[in-house]
Amino acid sequence: xxIVVCIKQVPDTTEIKINPVxxxxxxxxxxSIMNPDDKGGLELALELKEKYNAHITVITMGPPQADTILRxxxxxxxxxxxxxxxxxxxxxxxxATSHALAGALRKLDFDLLITGRQAIDGDTAQVGPQIAxxxxxxxxxxxxxxxxxxxxTFTLTRxxxxxxxxxxxxxxxxxxxxxxxxxxxxxxxRGIVEAYSREVETWGFDxxxxxxxxxxxxxxxxxxxxxxAKDMKAPGSVYEAEPEEAVGIIISKLKEKFII
Amino acid sequence: MKKENNTDVFVFIEQREGQIQMVSLELLGKARQLAxxxxxxxxxxxxxxxxxxxxxxLIHCGADHVLVADAPELEHYxxxxxxxxxxxxxxxxxxxxxxxxxxxxxxxxxxxxxxxCHTGLTADCTRLDIGDDGHLLMTRPAFGGNLMATIVCRxxxxxxxxxxxxxxxxxxxxxxxxxxxxxxxIPFDHSKFGVRLIKTVKQSKGKxxxxxxxxxxxxxxxxxxxxxxxxxxxxAKVLKAEVSASRALVDAGITDHNRQVGQTGKTxxxxxxxxxxxxxxxxxxxxxxxxxxIVAINKDKGAPIFxxxxxxxxxxxxxxxxxxxxxxxx
Numbered sequence: 001x002x003i004v005v006c007i008k009q010v011p012d013t014t015e016i017k018i019n020p021v022x023x024x025x026x027x028x029x030x031x032s033i034m035n036p037d038d039k040g041g042l043e044l045a046l047e048l049k050e051k052y053n054a055h056i057t058v059i060t061m062g063p064p065q066a067d068t069i070l071r072x073x074x075x076x077x078x079x080x081x082x083x084x085x086x087x088x089x090x091x092x093x094x095x096a097t098s099h100a101l102a103g104a105l106r107k108l109d110f111d112l113l114i115t116g117r118q119a120i121d122g123d124t125a126q127v128g129p130q131i132a133x134x135x136x137x138x139x140x141x142x143x144x145x146x147x148x149x150x151x152x153t154f155t156l157t158r159x160x161x162x163x164x165x166x167x168x169x170x171x172x173x174x175x176x177x178x179x180x181x182x183x184x185x186x187x188x189x190r191g192i193v194e195a196y197s198r199e200v201e202t203w204g205f206d207x208x209x210x211x212x213x214x215x216x217x218x219x220x221x222x223x224x225x226x227x228x229a230k231d232m233k234a235p236g237s238v239y240e241a242e243p244e245e246a247v248g249i250i251i252s253k254l255k256e257k258f259i260i
Numbered sequence: 261m262k263k264e265n266n267t268d269v270f271v272f273i274e275q276r277e278g279q280i281q282m283v284s285l286e287l288l289g290k291a292r293q294l295a296x297x298x299x300x301x302x303x304x305x306x307x308x309x310x311x312x313x314x315x316x317x318l319i320h321c322g323a324d325h326v327l328v329a330d331a332p333e334l335e336h337y338x339x340x341x342x343x344x345x346x347x348x349x350x351x352x353x354x355x356x357x358x359x360x361x362x363x364x365x366x367x368x369x370x371x372x373x374x375x376x377c378h379t380g381l382t383a384d385c386t387r388l389d390i391g392d393d394g395h396l397l398m399t400r401p402a403f404g405g406n407l408m409a410t411i412v413c414r415x416x417x418x419x420x421x422x423x424x425x426x427x428x429x430x431x432x433x434x435x436x437x438x439x440x441x442x443x444x445x446i447p448f449d450h451s452k453f454g455v456r457l458i459k460t461v462k463q464s465k466g467k468x469x470x471x472x473x474x475x476x477x478x479x480x481x482x483x484x485x486x487x488x489x490x491x492x493x494x495x496a497k498v499l500k501a502e503v504s505a506s507r508a509l510v511d512a513g514i515t516d517h518n519r520q521v522g523q524t525g526k527t528x529x530x531x532x533x534x535x536x537x538x539x540x541x542x543x544x545x546x547x548x549x550x551x552x553x554i555v556a557i558n559k560d561k562g563a564p565i566f567x568x569x570x571x572x573x574x575x576x577x578x579x580x581x582x583x584x585x586x587x588x589x590x
Contacts, residue, residue, distance in 0.1 A: 011403070013403050013404030013406065013543075014404065014543070016403055016404065016406045093380065094371070094381070095374060095375060095378070095379075095380060095381075098375060120404060121402070121403055121404070122383075122402065123383065123384060123401075123402075123404070123523070124371075124383040124384075125367045125371070125383060126370070126371035126374070126381060126383060127371075128371070129339075129368060129370075129371035129372040129375070130371045130372070130374065130375040132372065133343075133371075133372050133375035133376050134375060136452075137454075138339070138340070138453075138454025138455045139339055139368070139372065139455070140455060141364070141367070141368045142364050142368070155458075156455075158364075159364070160364045160365075160460070161363060161364060161469075161518070162276070162460075162462050162463070163460065163461045163462040163463040164460075164461050164463070165457060165458075165459070165460045165461070166457075166458040166459050166460075166461070167338070167455050167456060167457055167458060168455070168456045168458055169454055169455045169456070170454070173454065173455075220380070221374075221378070221379050221380030221413050221415065221416035222380035222381075222382060222411050222412065222413045223411070223412055223413075223414070224409050224410070224411055225391075225397065225410045225411065225412045226409070226410050227402070227407055227408065227409045227410075228407070228408050228409075228410075229407060229408070236554075236569055236570035236571055236572065237570075237571060237572065238561065238566050238569070238572035238573075238574060239571075239572065239573055239574065240561065240574040240575070241573060241574075241575060242575075243575060243576070243579045243580045243583050244583065246557070246573045246575050246580050247580060247583045247584045247587055249571065249573065250555055250571065250573065250580075250584060251584070251587060251588075253555070253570075253571045254532065254553075254555075257532075257553050259475070259531055259532045259553060260499070260588070
């Protein structure tokens, strides 16, 4: 079995703070990590590698420093790593990103294509299904579990609001995986050493198969018109009171607002 | 798709087991406002099997026109039959705007459709408006709720957006509203379906929906324990409310993920949000700050939750809540 896992380097958004004076993001010192849902997807691939001797390729699109997460993936057990980077990809929205990735994936052979459900810097959950559409693959999103019959058929568990669904699809197909699907393993010490001596392939526009019009800023149907810090509403009243008094305040305010 | 006289505001009506989902009615409410600003129509797209009886209620909730795709292929949601249905609607009717609920169905369908029709899609919008040039302004949180971004899609159609449940307001159900109902037939290509649904398993956790609660009693780290959370549940019973939680209590295993409010949980806007021992990390605020009235109880008077609270109480939630429950019982 051949598996390709798409991963993304993201800023750890739980560490981002807002400058209260300027209202802008303070990005300095915010660590870059492998997106959690992608890491859950990689762990799922590594399990299939153990069971079915699968070969795992990891691919990321991003700037040269995204190399770090590819090496992390190799240290966890991935076999091949590709960094997709080119100025022509810059400024891409989700659709243009999906076109670049699909262009690279056309050059790879796989039975299962894995992405994370969504990345924590954008939370859009769009790139996976968009890749599936470009490549004409069946898709199953919100994946929390998967089994393989050893031939062509995957049984897939998809998490939904009221419980879960059990689905079936033939290889090749695309799944988008939840971080909660699997706890990712740690990198092996020997793996870390090896990962830095192994090759990360760098691919650009010339290595992939895609219409250039679909890429980057000019291939992006959506544009950011403006970005702004949230305007907080005017704070209400804050009381420091003993419990009895506090309860009195709450009840009178709720009556005032006709809530009770 | 490039523009060819695209017009009208379309809403994908999501149904599960024949039940229209609340988020779709909320979207109809928003679509009504947008269409009135543009002087265009609201078109509801209802897809399912044996579901045409729901069409009139969509008119009562704001639609001018309902397109009904009634077919066995659409009984239960799977990606491809629905993508074929909506792609067909887009091709034939050329919407200007298409709104979809940001559920596990809408967030599966939306991107597939945007790629098929080569147009933009903006996920999880919290605000939709019409710009001076008549384009849809789609505002959404970015960077884990740390920043807001307004997105436009100027040269491609339809302009597509998903919106999470509980964010928009449905309009009043008015049985005097009139509109047309049109049945459409979709020429399905079964060879592309690819995914087979074996079964849907409901778990009891799915029964509650905090986005529909009028009052939410919400607990955070300050509640401390399962016993502390139980006290919130008692208050909730007295107030006929639901309990919800910040990520801290979900991660600690004290309550389920489907009760989590915030960026990685649900967006809520109840009449009353009572935040108990919640400090108010930005990811949490992103999910609740649109609530009508916010009361916060927290030991730390510097807690950010007090910045969004209408009434803030600096104090011990574990002493105040039982007292409040007692007083409310009387």
